[in-house]
Amino acid sequence: MNIIDELEWRDAINQQTDAEGLRELTNQKSVSLYCGVDPTGDSMHIGHLIPFMVLKRFQLAGHRPVILIGGATGTIGDPSGRQSERSLQTLEEVQANVDALTNQMKKLFITEGDNQIRMVNNYDWTHKINVIEFLRDYGKNFSLNSMLAKDVVASRLESGISFTEFSYQILQSLDYLHLFQNEDVQLQIGGSDQWGNITSGLDLIRKKEGAEAKAFGLTIPLMLKADGTKFGKSAGGSIWLDPKKTTPFEFYQFWANTDDRDVVKYLKYFTFLSKEEIDELAEKVQTEPHKREAQKKLAEEMTRFVHSEEMLEQAKRITAALFSGDIKSLTADEIEQGFKEMPTFEATQESKNIVDWLVDLGIEPSKRQAREDITKGAISMNGERVTDVNFEVTSNEAIGGRFIIIRKGKKNYSLVKMS
Incomplete structure (x- = not known):
């Protein structure tokens, strides 16, 4: 199955700049393609994964993916999907995020001995360009009317957009041109919000390399859940x-x-x-x-x-x-994961009567209610029911010396951390 056919079956194609041309190209040869992510944080979330899973599919089909970490574009901020200016990070913060995302990408997509996926950082070529070169060699190729017409910019005109964020599409276009010229990249993929940036890059390539330059763009649909809310x-x-x-x-x-x-x-x-x-x-x-x-x-x-x-x-x-309910089969680390979002209380290591212990922690509102729940069998400790109101809670009850899990009724769990 051709990679384009597979993506169509998976409903993973939103827009293509030249569907027929891309299908023909991928049938003829192994294609270099790229997808980028800006280091706005020190971790990706699952929404970021979508285009990179497509990138991986291209690799499995015999093509040559390039992952771009936006060390330069990350200092500017993509206005896509935003209605206000992004708070700029320091260069040190951006670099820390670059390092974190690079390690994350390597772990996910590059196995030992795998030289098919390449990683690049657009800071490596962008920081060498001075402002005169930027304006003369690149800015001159962009029509202000065309830039203003891009959805991402047009949606911000009323609320306002700085020249910094306005220039983002030029920097991303520069990325595609650089990779086309130096890495033989002929395809850029991204989310549907990247369509304007991708087509700007293609326009720059054709102005610099000629109208016959074979370069393509493909976007992935915006993913919403069945109830209409945002995925992820x-x-x-x-x-x-x-x-x-x-x-x-x-x-x-x-x-x-x-x-x-x-x-x-x-x-x-x-x-x-x-x-x-x-x-x-x-x-x-x-x-x-x-x-x-x-x-x-x-x-x-x-x-x-x-x-x-x-x-x-x-x-x-x-x-x-x-x-x-087999809580005792878990390690302390597993309990920390599984009960992370449960109501959490802290207790000392000293032994104490179960009734007093539950009330002092705030798990039970009164001693009367605590005795009633215990005698009725409504209280479980680490998966075992406690029915004796004279039971003494000691540090020996703590799993891994750290946690005691209390269940009140059928569904009300509490995590008690032993200090």
Whole structure:
């Protein structure tokens, strides 16, 4: 299957500058292509992954991807999707983010001995250009009328846009020209909001290299959930790739809780499963939705890809323990992941009567209520029911010497940290 055919089957193409020409080119030869990300933070979130998964598909089809980290454009700020000016970061902050994203990209997309995916930083060629060269050699090739007509700029004219952000499309166009001339790159891909920047780059290439220069652009559709809300958000905020920001368990749960209406689309976008495998899972969504096999497979594939097989197994262990109530089977680190969003209390290591302990922490409102819940069997500690009001809570109860999990009723969990 031609890579373009595969992307069309996966519904991963929004716009192309020359669909027929790109299909012909990818049939004829191995193509170099690129996608970029600006270092606005020290981690990508799952929304950033979408175009890079497409980039990886090109590699698997025999093409030669280039990942661009925007060390230069990141100091300016892409106005796309914004209604106000971005707060500029210091050069030191940008560089720290460049280092973090570079390591993240290498972990995700470059295996040992893999020389097919190249990584570049646009600061390397942009910082050498002085302001006179920028205006004469590049700015002269851009029509103000054309720049103002771009959606990303037009949407900002009423609220205002600085010359700094206005010039972003020139810098990104310069990137495409540099990679076309020096890395044989003939295709740029990006999200749908990058269409204006991509077409500006193609215009610059043709002005510099001639109208017959073979260069192309392709964008990926904006992804929305079935309910119309933005993809990639949870109640706690963005789903980050950095395990310190979003734990592997939280990451796994995000995908496992995917709506039936979205799961097949996500399987197509984010996994490398074959058409046959995805069609089979799609059938099970229709015939056996209660088993949630498609969601489980999606969660497994994504957690393995972003984190590791080990972290996937850990996330599955936490999930199984929470479902069964077998809390003692978890390590302290696994409890920290699984109960991160639970109500959290702190207790000292000294032994104390269970009734007093629950009231002092604030888990129970009164001693009377605590005694009633305990005698009725409504209180569990680390998965085991406590029915003795004279029970003494000691540091020995803490898993890994750090945590005690209290369940009140069927669903109300509390995490107690032992100080």
